[in-house]
Amino acid sequence: MKIAVLPGDGIGPEIIEQAVRVLQSLDEQFELETAPVGGAGYEAHGHPLPDGTLKLAQEADAVLFGAVGDWKYDTLDRPLRPEQAILGLRKNLKLFANLRPAILYPELAGASTLKPEVVSGLDILIIRELTGDIYFGQPRGVRIAVDGPFKGEREGFDTMRYAEPEIRRIAHVGFQAAQKRGKRLTSVDKANVLETFQFWKDIVTDVHKEYPDVALDHMYVDNAAMQLVRAPKKFDVIVTGNMFGDILSDAAAMLTGSIGMLPSASLDAANKGLYEPSHGSAPDIAGKGVANPLATILSAAMMLRYSLDRAEQADRIEAAVKKVLASGLRTPDIYEEGTTRVGTREMGDAVVKALA
Amino acid sequence: MKIAVLPGDGIGPEIIEQAVRVLQSLDEQFELETAPVGGAGYEAHGHPLPDGTLKLAQEADAVLFGAVGDWKYDTLDRPLRPEQAILGLRKNLKLFANLRPAILYPELAGASTLKPEVVSGLDILIIRELTGDIYFGQPRGVRIAVDGPFKGEREGFDTMRYAEPEIRRIAHVGFQAAQKRGKRLTSVDKANVLETFQFWKDIVTDVHKEYPDVALDHMYVDNAAMQLVRAPKKFDVIVTGNMFGDILSDAAAMLTGSIGMLPSASLDAANKGLYEPSHGSAPDIAGKGVANPLATILSAAMMLRYSLDRAEQADRIEAAVKKVLASGLRTPDIYEEGTTRVGTREMGDAVVKALA
Ligand SMILES: CC(C)[C@H](C(=O)O)[C@@H](O)C(=O)O
Numbered sequence: 001m002k003i004a005v006l007p008g009d010g011i012g013p014e015i016i017e018q019a020v021r022v023l024q025s026l027d028e029q030f031e032l033e034t035a036p037v038g039g040a041g042y043e044a045h046g047h048p049l050p051d052g053t054l055k056l057a058q059e060a061d062a063v064l065f066g067a068v069g070d071w072k073y074d075t076l077d078r079p080l081r082p083e084q085a086i087l088g089l090r091k092n093l094k095l096f097a098n099l100r101p102a103i104l105y106p107e108l109a110g111a112s113t114l115k116p117e118v119v120s121g122l123d124i125l126i127i128r129e130l131t132g133d134i135y136f137g138q139p140r141g142v143r144i145a146v147d148g149p150f151k152g153e154r155e156g157f158d159t160m161r162y163a164e165p166e167i168r169r170i171a172h173v174g175f176q177a178a179q180k181r182g183k184r185l186t187s188v189d190k191a192n193v194l195e196t197f198q199f200w201k202d203i204v205t206d207v208h209k210e211y212p213d214v215a216l217d218h219m220y221v222d223n224a225a226m227q228l229v230r231a232p233k234k235f236d237v238i239v240t241g242n243m244f245g246d247i248l249s250d251a252a253a254m255l256t257g258s259i260g261m262l263p264s265a266s267l268d269a270a271n272k273g274l275y276e277p278s279h280g281s282a283p284d285i286a287g288k289g290v291a292n293p294l295a296t297i298l299s300a301a302m303m304l305r306y307s308l309d310r311a312e313q314a315d316r317i318e319a320a321v322k323k324v325l326a327s328g329l330r331t332p333d334i335y336e337e338g339t340t341r342v343g344t345r346e347m348g349d350a351v352v353k354a355l356a
Numbered sequence: 357m358k359i360a361v362l363p364g365d366g367i368g369p370e371i372i373e374q375a376v377r378v379l380q381s382l383d384e385q386f387e388l389e390t391a392p393v394g395g396a397g398y399e400a401h402g403h404p405l406p407d408g409t410l411k412l413a414q415e416a417d418a419v420l421f422g423a424v425g426d427w428k429y430d431t432l433d434r435p436l437r438p439e440q441a442i443l444g445l446r447k448n449l450k451l452f453a454n455l456r457p458a459i460l461y462p463e464l465a466g467a468s469t470l471k472p473e474v475v476s477g478l479d480i481l482i483i484r485e486l487t488g489d490i491y492f493g494q495p496r497g498v499r500i501a502v503d504g505p506f507k508g509e510r511e512g513f514d515t516m517r518y519a520e521p522e523i524r525r526i527a528h529v530g531f532q533a534a535q536k537r538g539k540r541l542t543s544v545d546k547a548n549v550l551e552t553f554q555f556w557k558d559i560v561t562d563v564h565k566e567y568p569d570v571a572l573d574h575m576y577v578d579n580a581a582m583q584l585v586r587a588p589k590k591f592d593v594i595v596t597g598n599m600f601g602d603i604l605s606d607a608a609a610m611l612t613g614s615i616g617m618l619p620s621a622s623l624d625a626a627n628k629g630l631y632e633p634s635h636g637s638a639p640d641i642a643g644k645g646v647a648n649p650l651a652t653i654l655s656a657a658m659m660l661r662y663s664l665d666r667a668e669q670a671d672r673i674e675a676a677v678k679k680v681l682a683s684g685l686r687t688p689d690i691y692e693e694g695t696t697r698v699g700t701r702e703m704g705d706a707v708v709k710a711l712a
C-alpha cells in the first residue's frame with residue numbers, strides 16, 4: 001500500500017508531519033512518498049501541481065494532503081495559484097465524492113458560537129459532488145456580451161452543468177451513506193430557479209426508488225443555509241452539488257466551532273481517495289508550532305477506513321484522538337479555561353502515546 | 357403617491373393587512389391599490405404575475421409585497437409557480453439592488469440560536485444583486501451534452517454571467533450604503549474558481565477608487581458563510597451577486613433568530629422599489645392569525661424611506677415597533693417566557709396605537 005503525502009503550504013507541513021508519525025506508529029507500515037504541491041509545487045517546479053506530484057498521486061493507493069495557499073501567491077496568474085493544485089487533483093483523479101463530516105466532540109461544545117443545546121451531539125455528514133457543476137463547466141471566461149440587456153459590454157461568464165450519470169453516482173453515494181447512518185438524506189438544490197438543479201432533483205428522486213429504506217427530502221439551498229443555523233441536528237446526510245456544497249460544508253464545519261478537528265475525504269468510483277483537513281493553510285500561524293494536527297490525523301483515519309480497507313486501524317486512531325481530548329490537551333484553536341494548552345508536536349505525541 | 361399592494365399567498369394577506377393599517381394610520385394618506393400575485397394570481401387569472409398586477413406595479417411609485425408560495429402549487433409547470441411572480445417583478449421593474457438588513461433587536465437576543473455575545477447588537481446590511489447572475493443568464497435548459505466527459509448524456513445547464521455595468525452599479529450601491537454606516541464594505545466572490553467573480557472582483561476594486569473613505573475587503577463565499585457563523589458582528593456592509601446573496605442573506609437573517617422581524621427592499625436605479633418581509637409565505641400557519649406582521653410593517657417603513665422620500669414617517673414607524681417590543685408583546689415566533697403572547701392583529705393594533 002502506497003500513500004502519496006502532499007504537505008503543501010502554510011501549516012500543511014507541520015500538521016502532515018504529525019499525521020505521518022501517527023501512521024508510522026501503527027503495526028503495519030505503509031510506503032509513504034512525499035511531493036510538493038500548491039505554493040510549494042510552484043517554488044520547486046514552477047507549477048502548483050507538478051507532473052511528478054500528479055503522477056505520484058495517480059500511482060498511489062491514497063493521497064494524504066495538508067493544505068495549500070498563501071497570500072504571497074495572490075498575484076500569480078490564476079493557473080499558477082496554489083488552489084489550482086487541489087482542483088487539478090480532483091479532476092485528474094476523478095474524485096467526485098467529497099465527504100465532510102461535521103461532528104461536535106462533547107468536550108469541545110463550548111468552542112461553538114451556537115448555544116450548547118443547538119449543537120451538542122451534532123453529527124451530520126455533507127456529501128458534496130466535487131468534479132462537476134460550475135467549477136469545471138465549459139464555456140467560461142470574459143467576453144463581449146452578444147445578447148441580453150448588456151449586449152456589447154464586457155462580461156464574465158461561467159457554465160453550470162450536471163449530466164445524468166454524474167448526478168446518479170453522487171446520489172448513490174448519498175443514499176448508501178444514509179443507509180449506514182440515520183437513514184435520512186436531504187438533497188439540497190435550487191430547483192425553483194436553476195434548470196441544472198431541477199434536473200438534479202428529478203434524478204435524485206429517481207435514484208431514491210432503489211433505496212426505499214432511506215427517507216429523502218429536498219431543500220432549497222437558501223433554506224438549507226438557514227436550517228443549518230436554526231436546527232442543524234435535524235439533518236443526517238446532506239447531498240448537494242459542488243458550489244452549494246462548498247458553501248454549506250464550510251458553514252456546517254463552523255457550527256462546531258472546532259474546524260481544526262474536522263477531516264474530509266474525496267473519493268473516486270473505486271474508493272481511492274484524497275484525504276485532507278477541512279481547514280485551510282492558515283499562513284498567519286504557519287511555522288509557529290501551534291496548529292491543530294487532529295483534523296489531519298483524523299483524515300489519515302478516514303483514509304485507512306475508506307481507501308485502505310483498514311477500518312480497525314481507523315477505529316484505533318479515532319479512539320486515541322478521543323482519549324487525548326478527554327485528557328484535556330488542547331491546541332490554541334480549541335483551548336478553554338481549565339484545559340491544558342499544547343502545541344502541534346505535543347498533540348501529535350499524545351495521539352501516538354494513546355495509540356500505544 | 358400610489359402604492360401597489362400585493363398580498364400573495366399563505367400568511368401574505370394577514371401580514372399585509374396590518375402593514376396597510378399602519379400606513380392608513382399616518383397623517384398623510386397614500387393611494388393603495390391591491391392586486392393578486394403568486395398562487396393568488398394563478399387562481400384569479402391563470403398566471404402568478406397577471407398582466408394587470410404587473411401593470412399596477414409598473415405604474416405605482418412603490419410596491420408592498422407580502423409573500424408567495426404554497427405546497428399546493430408544487431406540481432404546476434415551473435413558469436406557473438408562485439415564485440415566478442417575484443422573479444418576473446424583479447426583472448420587469450429592473451430591481452437590481454436588494455437590501456437585506458440583519459438586525460438583532462436587544463429584546464430578542466434570546467431568540468437566536470447563537471450565543472448572546474456573538475450576536476447581541478448585530479447590525480449588518482447585505483446588498484444582493486437581484487437581476488443578473490445565474491438567475492437570469494441565458495442559455496439554460498436540459499439538453500444532450502455535446503462536449504465534456506459526459507458527451508452524449510442528458511444534462512441540465514445554466515449560465516452565470518455578469519456584465520461590467522451591472523457590477524458597477526451594484527458596487528456603487530454597496531459603497532454608498534457603507535458611507536452612511538460603518539464605512540466598511542466586504543465584497544463576496546468566488547474569484548479563485550469562477551471567471552464571473554474574478555471579473556466581479558476586478559470591477560469592484562476599480563469602483564473603490566471613487567470611494568477612498570470606505571475600507572473594501574474581498575472574501576470568498578465559503579469563507580463568508582463561515583465568518584457569518586463565527587463572528588457576524590465583524591461585518592458592516594456585504595455586497596455580492598444574486599446566487600451567493602440568496603444564500604448568505606438568509607443565513608444572516610437566521611442568525612438573529614427572529615426572521616419575522618426583518619424587512620427588505622429591492623430597488624431600481626431611480627429608487628423605486630418593492631418591499632417585502634425576509635421570511636416566506638409559511639402556508640403551515642396561514643389563516644391562524646399567529647404570523648408576525650412586524651417584518652412587513654418595517655418593510656413599509658423602508659418603503660417610506662427609500663421610495664417615497666418620507667424618512668420622518670419611516671422613523672416614526674420604526675420607533676413604534678421598538679416601543680411595542682419594549683412593552684413585551686410577542687407573536688409566537690419570537691415568544692419567550694415573561695413576555696406577552698399576541699396574534700397578528702393585536703400586534704398590528706399595538707403598532708398603530710404606538711404611532712398615535
Ligand atoms: C480552494 C478552493 C478552490 C476550494 C473549493 O472551492 O473547492 C476550497 O474552498 C475547498 O472547499 O476545498
Ligand SMILES: CC(C)[C@H](C(=O)O)[C@@H](O)C(=O)O
Pocket residue numbers: 192193222439442443602
Ligand atoms: C423564491 C425564490 C425564487 C427567491 C430567490 O431565490 O431569489 C427567494 O429565495 C428570495 O430570496 O427572494
